[in-house]
Amino acid sequence: MFFTYLRRELRRRRKAALVVASGLALGIALVIVVTSVSAGMTQAQGKVLQSLYGLGTDMTVTKAQTPPAEGDTAARPRFRFDAKGEGDADAEQSSDLVMPQGFETLDAATVDKVSGQSGVAQAVGGLSLQVMKVNGQFKRGEFKRAEGQTGGGTAAKPGATGGAGGTGGTVEGGGADFDVNSFSVYGADVTRPELGPLTTSKISSGRTFAAGETDAAVAVVDSAYATKNKLAVDSEVTVKSAKFKVIGIATADSGDAAANVYVPLKQAQTLAGTPDKITTVYVQAKDSQAIGSVKQAIQKNVPDTTVTTSADLADTVSGSLSTAASLASTVGTWLSYAVLLAAFLVAGLLTSSAVSRRVREFGTLKALGWKSGRVTGQVAGEALVNGLIGGALGIGLGLGAAYAITAISPQLTAQLAAGAGRGQGPGGGGGGMMRSAQQGAGKALDIALTAPVSLSTIGLAVALAVAGGLVAGGFGGWRASRLRPADALRRVE
Structure with missing residues (x-):
C-alpha cells in the first residue's frame, strides 16, 4: 500500500x-565539482612540490643560515689565473670553480642523527653543487706611434704608454674575452x-x-642538459678536469630538473673538496599526519639546522595555480554550501506547501x-524519493562537469618564489628544498588541471x-502530523 500510494502521488x-529534485541536483553537482577541482588542485601542487624535492620526501634538513661577519669575503667566488710568460701572453686560460x-x-653524520629521531622512517643525504667554468684569453694591445714618429717595434707590453725612447703613441685593441658556463651537479x-x-x-x-658505484666515475645527465651539450649514453662529461661516463639520461616528470648532472655522493664531495659534507638531508616520516611533530623533534635535537616541510614550500607557490586553489577552497566551497543550503530550504518549503494543498486528502486518510x-x-x-532522484541527477551533472574539466585540462601556472626559503645572502639557509631545485626557482611551471572524482x-x-x-x-511530515481530520475535512482546496 505504501509503495503503491507513493508511486501514484509522485506521478500525479x-x-x-x-x-524539488532539480534544486537538490544543482547543489549536489556543485559540491561534486568543487570537491573534485580541489582534489585536482592538490594533485597539481603535489606535482610542483615533487619536482623540487623528490618523491616520498616529507621534509628536508639544511644548515641554519648564519649572518656573515663584517668584511668576510670567504663565500665570494674567486677565479685565479696563472701569470704567463712573454711568449704565452695570449695563451688560453681556463678555471673551474x-x-x-x-x-x-x-656533516655527513647529520643523516644518522636525523634518522634516529622519533617518527622518521628514513633519511638520506645529498650534496648540491654549482659549477662555474671560465674559459678564454687575454690579448695584448697593439702600440700605434704618433704621426711622424719612427722606431722599431709595434707591440707594447700591457701598461706601456710610449714606444722606444719614450716617444708618444697609443695602445689599441687587446683586452679579455672569456666565456662563462654554469651548471649544477647533485x-x-x-x-x-x-x-x-x-x-x-x-x-x-x-x-x-x-x-656498488659509490666510487665510480659515472654520471646521470638531465635530458635537457644532454640535448643542449650533445651528450648521450656512454659519452663523457667533464667537471673540474674529472671525466665522468654518462650511464643514463633522466627526464624530469614536471618542471625543471633538480640538477643538470647527477654523480655519486663521494665523487661530488671530492669535486668540491668537502669530504664527509652534505648540503641537504631528505627525510621521510613514518606517518604523514605527524610531520609537524617530527619537524619539532629534529629542530630540538639536531642543532644549527633548519627543517623545511612540504607545507612550508607550498606557501611559496604562487601564480594562477595558487589563485585557483584559493578560489576553490574558499569562494567555491562557501558557494557550494550556500547553494546546497538554499536547495534544502526550497525542497522543505515546497514539500510543506504541497502538504498544505493536500489537507483534505490527508484528513480523509486519517x-x-x-x-x-x-x-x-x-x-x-x-x-x-525526490531527494534520491535529485541526487542521481546531481551526480550525473557533477560527473559530467568533472569529466569536461579533465578533458579540457586547462593549463595553470605555478610560480616558484626565487628567494623563498633561501634566507639572505647567497643560497642562504633553511631552504634545502628550494636550493636543491635552484634551476626551477623563480620560473613558471605549467600544470594541467584535472578534476578527479573519488x-x-x-x-x-x-x-x-x-x-x-x-x-x-x-x-x-511535521506539517502533516498536526492535521486533525475534522479540521481538514472542513477545508476546500
Missing part, C-alpha cells in the same frame, strides 16, 4: 517533484635511491646508479483510520541527497 505531482649551493654544508647517495631529487626524474635512456505516523511516513517517503565524493553526494530528502520530509 511530477512537476513539483521535478522542481665548484661550490656547494648556499655555501653552507652539514651528489646522490647511490646506496639509498628511494629518496632525493633524482626520484623526480625517469630514466629515459640507459640506467640509473647501482648500489478519517479512514490512518494514524499520524503513517501520514508522516508517507510524506517523508515521497520527499526521500568514491568518497560519490558517497558524499548520496549522503547529501538523503539528507535533502529527510530535510524536506521533516518539514512536510
Whole structure:
C-alpha cells in the first residue's frame, strides 16, 4: 500500500517533484565539482612540490643560515689565473670553480642523527653543487706611434704608454674575452635511491646508479642538459678536469630538473673538496599526519639546522595555480554550501506547501483510520524519493562537469618564489628544498588541471541527497502530523 500510494502521488505531482529534485541536483553537482577541482588542485601542487624535492620526501634538513661577519669575503667566488710568460701572453686560460649551493654544508653524520629521531622512517643525504667554468684569453694591445714618429717595434707590453725612447703613441685593441658556463651537479647517495631529487626524474635512456658505484666515475645527465651539450649514453662529461661516463639520461616528470648532472655522493664531495659534507638531508616520516611533530623533534635535537616541510614550500607557490586553489577552497566551497543550503530550504518549503494543498486528502486518510505516523511516513517517503532522484541527477551533472574539466585540462601556472626559503645572502639557509631545485626557482611551471572524482565524493553526494530528502520530509511530515481530520475535512482546496 505504501509503495503503491507513493508511486501514484509522485506521478500525479511530477512537476513539483521535478522542481524539488532539480534544486537538490544543482547543489549536489556543485559540491561534486568543487570537491573534485580541489582534489585536482592538490594533485597539481603535489606535482610542483615533487619536482623540487623528490618523491616520498616529507621534509628536508639544511644548515641554519648564519649572518656573515663584517668584511668576510670567504663565500665570494674567486677565479685565479696563472701569470704567463712573454711568449704565452695570449695563451688560453681556463678555471673551474665548484661550490656547494648556499655555501653552507652539514656533516655527513647529520643523516644518522636525523634518522634516529622519533617518527622518521628514513633519511638520506645529498650534496648540491654549482659549477662555474671560465674559459678564454687575454690579448695584448697593439702600440700605434704618433704621426711622424719612427722606431722599431709595434707591440707594447700591457701598461706601456710610449714606444722606444719614450716617444708618444697609443695602445689599441687587446683586452679579455672569456666565456662563462654554469651548471649544477647533485651528489646522490647511490646506496639509498628511494629518496632525493633524482626520484623526480625517469630514466629515459640507459640506467640509473647501482648500489656498488659509490666510487665510480659515472654520471646521470638531465635530458635537457644532454640535448643542449650533445651528450648521450656512454659519452663523457667533464667537471673540474674529472671525466665522468654518462650511464643514463633522466627526464624530469614536471618542471625543471633538480640538477643538470647527477654523480655519486663521494665523487661530488671530492669535486668540491668537502669530504664527509652534505648540503641537504631528505627525510621521510613514518606517518604523514605527524610531520609537524617530527619537524619539532629534529629542530630540538639536531642543532644549527633548519627543517623545511612540504607545507612550508607550498606557501611559496604562487601564480594562477595558487589563485585557483584559493578560489576553490574558499569562494567555491562557501558557494557550494550556500547553494546546497538554499536547495534544502526550497525542497522543505515546497514539500510543506504541497502538504498544505493536500489537507483534505490527508484528513480523509486519517478519517479512514490512518494514524499520524503513517501520514508522516508517507510524506517523508515521497520527499526521500525526490531527494534520491535529485541526487542521481546531481551526480550525473557533477560527473559530467568533472569529466569536461579533465578533458579540457586547462593549463595553470605555478610560480616558484626565487628567494623563498633561501634566507639572505647567497643560497642562504633553511631552504634545502628550494636550493636543491635552484634551476626551477623563480620560473613558471605549467600544470594541467584535472578534476578527479573519488568514491568518497560519490558517497558524499548520496549522503547529501538523503539528507535533502529527510530535510524536506521533516518539514512536510511535521506539517502533516498536526492535521486533525475534522479540521481538514472542513477545508476546500
